[in-house]
Amino acid sequence: MNKPLILITNDDGINAPGIKALTDVVRTLGKAVVVAPDKPMSGMSHAVTMNSPLRLHCIQKTRDYEEYSCNGTPVDAVKLGEKIVLRRKPDLVVSGINHGSNSSVNIVYSGTMAAVIESSILGIPSIGFSLADFSHDADFSQTLPFIKKIVEEVLRRGIPDGICFNVNFPMVNGEAIRGVKVCRQAKAYWEESFDERKDPHQRDYFWLSGYFQNLDKGEDTDEWALANHFVAITPIKVDFTAHHFISELQNWDLNN
Amino acid sequence: MNKPLILITNDDGINAPGIKALTDVVRTLGKAVVVAPDKPMSGMSHAVTMNSPLRLHCIQKTRDYEEYSCNGTPVDAVKLGEKIVLRRKPDLVVSGINHGSNSSVNIVYSGTMAAVIESSILGIPSIGFSLADFSHDADFSQTLPFIKKIVEEVLRRGIPDGICFNVNFPMVNGEAIRGVKVCRQAKAYWEESFDERKDPHQRDYFWLSGYFQNLDKGEDTDEWALANHFVAITPIKVDFTAHHFISELQNWDLNN
Secondary structure, X not given: OOXXXXXXXXXXXXXXXXXXXXXXXXXXXOEXXXXXXXXXXXXXXXXXXXXXXXXEEEEEEOOOEEEEEEOOOHHHHHHHHHHHHHOOOXXXXXXXXXXXXXXXXXXXXXXXHHHHHHHHHOOOOEEEEEEOOOOOOOOOOXXXXXXXXXXXXXXXXXXOOOEEEEEEEOOOOOOOOOXXXXXXXXXXXXXXXXXXXXXXXXXXXXXXOOEEEEOOOOOOEHHHHHHOOOEEEEEEEOOOEOHHHHHHHOOOOOOO | OXXXXXXXXXXXXXXXXXXXXXXXXXXXXXXXXXXXXXXXXXXXOOOXXXXXXXXXXXXXXXXXXXXXXXXXXXXXXXXXXXXXXXXXXXXXXXXXXXXXXXXXXXXXXXXXXXXXHHXXXXXXXXXXXXXXXXXXXXXXXXXXXXXXXXXXXXXXXXXOOOEEEXXXXXXXXXXXXXOEEEOEOOOEXXXXXXXXXXXXXXXXXXXXXOEEEEOOOOOOEHHHHHHOOOEEEEEEEOOOEOHHHHHHHOOOOOOO
């Protein structure tokens, strides 16, 4: 049987420790091909590069492993990976391990999860992995056996069309991870509080800042799982339509 | 009764004809405050600016109308609009009129709709407007009475928490728009076909290209409505969880 072909990307850039940890696991499960941004692309969400040309740089290429950087976003990396590097659809796309959680509302800003959602739109099973620790030297060691198990399960079972997975690991500070919980996204948001400053010319400028506001105390949420040292796996749906509101909206008076 | 406070943004930039057309309508319905990117930001999706400072530039300020440009993305513009310009939540956010459709899967790449989704996350009723015509000198005249009617309805009825609206206008080439249809997103995707070139140094580069692939022929879709000269209004849900898949996933063997 052929080994599965697995495309790996992220949004922290190809030199981040997180993607190296993910690659080490995935290489044991199939042919691994890394196509990742050449610089950090956190917060780029689902951005695509349309107004400037894209470049691909081959870093390494052997029979079992290939590694490329690109000057685009995580979504560009998936598209380049499929169409230029592989010239076919991979069996799986994995993204991460992100330095920082992509639980709850963070999915919408995340380049890591945008790569996963793009893959799902393209009909490729895909999983995002994130660790709730923003530091460059985060300890990924406890996440690795879970990643192996989850990737094996996905390769064995597949994922239904239109669904992808968002996997977030807790920061446990030396304690043991307690297991995996299937979750829903917590309903939360970022409460902005711009840091307002003046430049040397006395002109205002602003740093986007803020704090995470979670009012959703449900024990079935990803936030609850992380706070209680569980791995949170959330099935994500690539369908923005609010189907339950369609019949009500049909009763509105919308024609002029 | 106080006039409603309406924040206006877009992703084509503050000088695009589409935002000027939208502003002209909205100014008749409330106090209009424009906070929009100072340059085109199409395809920026839900990107936020975290690694460089943001600037706001006041272009015009009267009792009934204010206009600001910013150097950030559409999502940054919403955040700056709420927190720095208005220092309160507006009663409504409108985004557009986008030069080009944001129907179907395009919502995921769209800065116009990202601004709308961000507003919804912040608890503000919000509507995106797009015309299926990419040209700079697109004719917005037929859209204006529909926009007025839809904005009036939303101000009167409100929108339930967690829902926002995606309104797309057909390109009719002089014919009449046939009315408004409440739709779901068509299930479609962009089939990439990179334009592969060599630079003068014989190095490869790639332009992201491709064509829109719609395999969803449902007559309840936004694509069907646009093709048949209807305005498509799609209620959008800010909830990525695939709730229907949670119980199945709970039966998977995920613990290592």
